Amino acid sequence: MSLPANPATPGRVIFIGAGPGSADLITLRGARALGQAQVVLFDALTDPSLRDFAPQALWLDVGKRGFTAATAQARINALLVQHAASGAVVARLKGGDPSIFGRLEEELQALAEAGIASEVIPGVTAALAAAAATQRPLTRRGQGRSLALSTAMTAELELRASQRADTEVFYMAGRQLADLSRRLQDAGWAGDTPVNVVSRAGWPDQLMSDHCVSTLPAACVMHAGRPAVVTVGVGAAPVCRLLAAPTATAVEGHPASAAFPP
Numbered sequence: 001m002s003l004p005a006n007p008a009t010p011g012r013v014i015f016i017g018a019g020p021g022s023a024d025l026i027t028l029r030g031a032r033a034l035g036q037a038q039v040v041l042f043d044a045l046t047d048p049s050l051r052d053f054a055p056q057a058l059w060l061d062v063g064k065r066g067f068t069a070a071t072a073q074a075r076i077n078a079l080l081v082q083h084a085a086s087g088a089v090v091a092r093l094k095g096g097d098p099s100i101f102g103r104l105e106e107e108l109q110a111l112a113e114a115g116i117a118s119e120v121i122p123g124v125t126a127a128l129a130a131a132a133a134t135q136r137p138l139t140r141r142g143q144g145r146s147l148a149l150s151t152a153m154t155a156e157l158e159l160r161a162s163q164r165a166d167t168e169v170f171y172m173a174g175r176q177l178a179d180l181s182r183r184l185q186d187a188g189w190a191g192d193t194p195v196n197v198v199s200r201a202g203w204p205d206q207l208m209s210d211h212c213v214s215t216l217p218a219a220c221v222m223h224a225g226r227p228a229v230v231t232v233g234v235g236a237a238p239v240c241r242l243l244a245a246p247t248a249t250a251v252e253g254h255p256a257s258a259a260f261p262p
């Protein structure tokens with residue numbers, strides 16, 4: 001397919017947060033920007049039905065599965081520069097929010113070095129979709145004053161845990177939940193600290209499970225092969241459990257209990 005670009009007008013790149021799941025979690029601004037795009041470079045975890053917002057565009061799958069991360073990233077940077085330099089309005093569609101574990105900095109830098117204008121439109125990050133799905137506020141008045149978003153995986157692909165806030169949400173630990181349990185305890189989290197795991201948050205088939213730090217390995221089977229976030233600390237507990245004297249009726253009636261398998 002030939003590119004619909006016009007080299008006479010300067011191209012630009014709009015980074016768009018697609019949200020973590022179903023297409024209706026994209027922002028209105030993001031959907032409108034997609035409608036202006038001539039080329040869309042999209043990630044693996046974005047909803048295919050987002051194509052309906054940009055049927056006019058050339059859609060290029062730049063999901064990194066099957067490539068080494070370094071090769072894929074260099075190729076993505078080159079494609080962004082190449083298409084924008086040819087005059088196209090390029091949408092760079094990223095899962096969740098582009099600024100959260102999305103290697104946005106590398107793509108911004110490649111564009112800046114090439115003198116290409118860019119814009120970033122935020123999206124709903126997976127931690128927020130999980131909190132909404134489970135009705136577990138990530139901050140709690142008087143109990144949870146701080147929130148950390150952490151990747152459990154270092155750039156060298158080592159699993160690492162930390163204890164940086166009252167509530168900490170770990171990304172990219174889905175394949176190593178058993179190891180994460182041990183590392184969380186090494187980092188100082190007590191074994192009975194509440195932990196909540198949500199996989200495919202925001203999708204119709206989202207799943208959640210409750211654990212504590214020491215029993216987290218039990219989550220491996222339910223969430224196997226699915227993108228998941230692991231919330232640890234105050235924000236992982238059901239709201240009812242935090243009330244001074246929760247009643248059995250209130251706990252049973254909790255919407256999250258009804259919406260998900262136990």
Ligand SMILES: C[S@@+](CC[C@H](N)C(=O)[O-])C[C@H]1O[C@@H](n2cnc3c(N)ncnc32)[C@H](O)[C@@H]1O
Pocket residue numbers: 020021045094095096097098099100101102124125126127170171172173174198199200201202203227228229
């Ligand atoms: C490369 S990071 C991208 C994060 C994304 N930029 C965001 O803001 O959500 C990929 C990780 O995000 C998490 N993730 C992405 N989508 C998810 C979803 N729908 N449900 C749960 N976790 C998700 C998983 O931890 C996955 O390994």
